[in-house]
């Protein structure tokens with residue numbers, strides 16, 4: 001009975017995503033943040049600085065990082081691309097995968113990624129003018145943009161990864177935004193953890209206690225509210241050792257969601 005309830009909830013979530021619009025999403029959540037990139041207390045600056053720190057501490061490097069539920073976004077892999085030989089982007093929706101491929105193939109994309117690239121160069125102690133090199137590095141290391149479904153025990157196609165798994169799984173604003181309830185969220189965390197090799201790292205960033213966001217014009221997508229205690233419980237149940245959990249109490253007044261804050265987790269698969 002519980003399985004059936006969860007299955008119908010997951011199908012309902014997939015229905016909500018039918019009308020997801022990459023341009024609206026980027027305009028709702030990233031474009032308004034560009035002018036605030038220099039402010040340390042801004043939503044996006046906090047996210048970028050957490051990602052920079054996570055990937056520059058020296059404990060995460062190797063052959064492969066997989067970003068789960070990339071959406072039409074690239075900023076989340078702009079630090080990681082310096083320390084992994086290969087980065088695989090993934091999303092559930094073809095419109096998002098096409099948007100990512102467009103930028104990777106030097107096409108025009110729905111958002112100008114230059115300010116993001118410049119900001120991350122600055123965080124790395126480089127001149128912002130080196131953004132073109134970072135863009136080239138990103139285009140070089142992203143080897144694939146693949147379909148994913150975190151609700152499947154095997155979220156990627158069976159032969160998508162080398163059987164030994166990934167060195168790192170990254171996922172931003174995905175699991176809570178695509179799960180109908182905490183049970184599905186918990187299982188999805190386990191599914192993406194299954195893509196990691198033992199000792200591999202997990203970096204997740206997401207929204208705290210959010211119940212909806214707008215992913216398209218009038219497209220209100222339900223979100224399962226999670227808090228820090230629930231996160232720690234889910235990580236433990238799924239065999240992760242927590243390295244760090246940070247919370248940003250978000251003074252953000254973005255009308256496109258009811259997010260109360262952001263969490264950033266770095267963990268290791270036991």
Ligand SMILES: C[S@@+](CC[C@H](N)C(=O)[O-])C[C@H]1O[C@@H](n2cnc3c(N)ncnc32)[C@H](O)[C@@H]1O
Nearest residue numbers: 069070071073092093148149150172173177178
């Ligand atoms: C809120 S967006 C986050 C996008 C991006 N990671 C970011 O931080 O901007 C959620 C993403 O999850 C994707 N998604 C929807 N259902 C999914 C599923 N079952 N498995 C994996 N991703 C899914 C959506 O297509 C969307 O791109």
